[in-house]
Amino acid sequence: MTDIKKVAGIWLPATEEHLLPFLEGAAKQNSKGEGSYQLHTLVAMLNHTPSNRRSLVLDVGGNVGMWSMHFARAFDRVVAYEPIEINQRCFMLNTIEHPEKPTSNVELRRVALGNTIGEVVMEYRPDVTAGTHVASQDAAKRETSSINYTVPLTTLDAENHPFVSAIKMDVEGYEYPIVLGAEGTIRRCKPIICIEQKPWDIFEWKQYAALELLLSWGATVKQRVVDDFILGWD
Numbered sequence: 001m002t003d004i005k006k007v008a009g010i011w012l013p014a015t016e017e018h019l020l021p022f023l024e025g026a027a028k029q030n031s032k033g034e035g036s037y038q039l040h041t042l043v044a045m046l047n048h049t050p051s052n053r054r055s056l057v058l059d060v061g062g063n064v065g066m067w068s069m070h071f072a073r074a075f076d077r078v079v080a081y082e083p084i085e086i087n088q089r090c091f092m093l094n095t096i097e098h099p100e101k102p103t104s105n106v107e108l109r110r111v112a113l114g115n116t117i118g119e120v121v122m123e124y125r126p127d128v129t130a131g132t133h134v135a136s137q138d139a140a141k142r143e144t145s146s147i148n149y150t151v152p153l154t155t156l157d158a159e160n161h162p163f164v165s166a167i168k169m170d171v172e173g174y175e176y177p178i179v180l181g182a183e184g185t186i187r188r189c190k191p192i193i194c195i196e197q198k199p200w201d202i203f204e205w206k207q208y209a210a211l212e213l214l215l216s217w218g219a220t221v222k223q224r225v226v227d228d229f230i231l232g233w234d
Contacts, residue, residue: 004090008035011090012064015126037066037130041225045168045194046074048222048230053165053192058156060113060178061170063130064090065106072103075165083112083151084124084132109159111152114174115181120153133172136202155181166192170228173200175210187217190233198227 005014008027012019023035030036054075059068062080064087071078072095080095082088088110095103112120112134121135123146135142142148156178164185169175175195179186186193193214199207211229215221219231 003086004093009033010035010064010066011093013086013090013126013129016129018128019130036070038228039070041194041228042067042070042168044223044225045166045192045230048232049074049166049192055163055165056161057166057168058161058164058191059168060156061168061172062091062108063087063132065092065094067168068106069095069098069103071168072106076105078103078106079109079159079161080106081109081111081113083110083122084129084149085110087129087132111154113156113171113178113181114153115155115177117154117158118152119150122149122151123147124149131172133200133202134174137204138202141202157182157184159185161185161189164189164191166194168194169210170196172196173198173203176203176205176213179210179213183217186214190218193219193231194228195231196228 003014004011007020008023010023022037026036027033056077057071057075059071059078059080062068062082068078068080082091091108095106114120122132123135123143124132125146195210197208197211214231218233220234221229222232223230
């Protein structure tokens with residue numbers, strides 16, 4: 001398995017560099033020596049998720065499973081969405097196929113999400129795999145250092161989840177189309193939502209388009225952690 005590596009207990013693509021200081025720094029502060037990423041944001045999300053509403057959480061932008069591995073201990077079921085093959089392999093080793101702590105309540109869906117069903121082009125940066133994102137329609141805004149992959153695309157509503165307790169959404173600027181494609185699920189289930197809203201200039205919508213749409217449906221901001229917003233429903 002020369003194309004993947006283990007850092008602070010977490011399997012990563014061998015080319016990954018960006019995550020290393022975060023994982024190694026977290027491991028030094030952890031009595032078990034385990035790496036983690038954005039754990040403070042995950043904990044904040046859980047603090048706003050009532051214990052009686054922890055049946056199913058969706059990890060949209062599953063990457064290598066750094067959130068799903070913790071979700072598996074807090075929710076009855078976890079369904080993660082990750083379209084990049086090497087990330088999927090690491091995800092499986094970090095969760096479902098973990099040699100010491102396999103997580104039988106985790107499911108990996110090997111697709112991207114949006115507001116249409118079909119295919120989409122993803123830009124994958126080997127050294128910053130967490131920065132993988134849907135490619136811009138404008139070829140001039142595509143990164144020359146990235147690898148392009150065409151992956152299957154579906155909508156969250158088409159997944160037909162009977163009930164969703166919570167959703168974590170971190171997809172590098174593509175949150176707005178995903179929210180559009182999840183309107184039925186979100187309006188029906190009113191899940192706790194942790195959504196990233198970083199500034200991206202490669203898409204036609206504005207930075208807070210997804211957040212503003214959710215607020216227009218009745219969601220309220222419970223907490224902000226840098227560029228992540230935790231939303232609930234009054």
